[in-house]
Amino acid sequence: MRTSALRLLAATAAFIAVSSVQAADLPSRFSPAPAYDALPVFTWSGFYAGVNLGYGRSSGVSQYYDPAFNVTGGRRKSGFVGGVQGGYNYQLGMFVVGAEADLQYAAIGDKGATYLGTYYRGEEEGYFGTVRARAGLAVDRALVFGSLGFAYGDLGGNKDLDAALGYRRDDSTSGGWTLGGGLEYAVTDNFTAKLEGLYVNLDTSDSYSLAGRVNIRRDTEFSLFRAGLNYKFN
Template identity: 65%
Template sequence: MRISLLGLLAGTAALAVAASTAQAADLPSRRSPAPIYNAMPAFTWTGFYVGANAGYGWSTGTSRYYDPAFGYVGSNSNGGFVGGGQIGYNYQLGMFVIGAETDIQYAAVGNKGASYGTTYYRGNSDGYYGTIRARLGVAFDRALVFGTGGYAYGDVGGNNAYDTVLGYHRGNNTNGGWTLGGGVEYAVTDNITAKVEGSYVNLDTRSNYVIDTSRVTRRDSEFGVVRAGVNYKFN
């Protein structure tokens, strides 16, 4: 009888545990739901942009006076403020970024001129230039290292010749040429980028004033530029 009683108690306990477990399974869970993570979108350089820049330019060309007895004589280069605006488009393919950019700049880099006896040659230092360039770069997330090159045009001054008797001859005009450069750009936010770049611009060489059959001036419209800029990138 004792054994039967123990068996009955054990069976009753087992049924109670099973019922309790089944009832607990029907109750809502008290555990918090698993958190949902939204992955941040990767930054891309693709898109149109517009911006402004400012920096310093210096003439690497010459204003020289030619005499057959002495050759080219005299040289005086100039440097000054450069600033303007740019607009362009980038397209990113993996780590590589290709694009195109055009800009227009004020440039105080004209040659001041050269003197020879009572005759001297000078031009104002104020001028402008613009470029239409391709860009190719490598992106490291928000940092972009790029090279650039293409067509350049402009009038940077230093192309007037002056004779004390005849006055100014052959005024400034626009020339075409080429440019090469490179730089680094960084995306401060998804829409704002900042850059530093350097470039070399060559607007061709020309002889522009003959006093007589023995003398002529020569101007080299070549200059270097270092500038910083900021762009607004449209998504």
């Protein structure tokens, strides 16, 4: 009896072993878990360059010399601005810092005005540029930023009327400062679009007649709103 039981136990163990080996050779009914491939995280770090266009409005005035009242009068204008920009961003966590430079064409100078029967021809077109530090807060592909820096340009003002030389205005580049801010969004990993506002204040410039008298004083201040498109280099 004991011998029969031992033989039955040995046969059962052998059957289980053979079944296990055969089952290991069969294909599994369950697919293996796919390998996790994390999507790349967008970063604002890197160099970029692009173009912009927008609308500007002068808040400075051109004053005319009057022998009785010293300087008086004023003229303001709004119009088109457009140009190119380039810079570099560095992202650390949610914070982004960088620098940007731009060069702009602007048609926001004076059209001209008549004062006490004398017409002073305007200088509508000009240029300006800025070199600014930027800092902002990034939420994935959106960046809210502010900027502050140096501005320069030759923009706006009227030409004085010189008895010997006729209408003229000294072409000179003035320096000043600028501040602004905006919103930028990464449409793809390489292209970003932005909306930005800037205020620019350039030093006051004078225009002199042949006799050395100041006929026109140009106070160049203006604000602008522009849209831009940048290409970000990897």
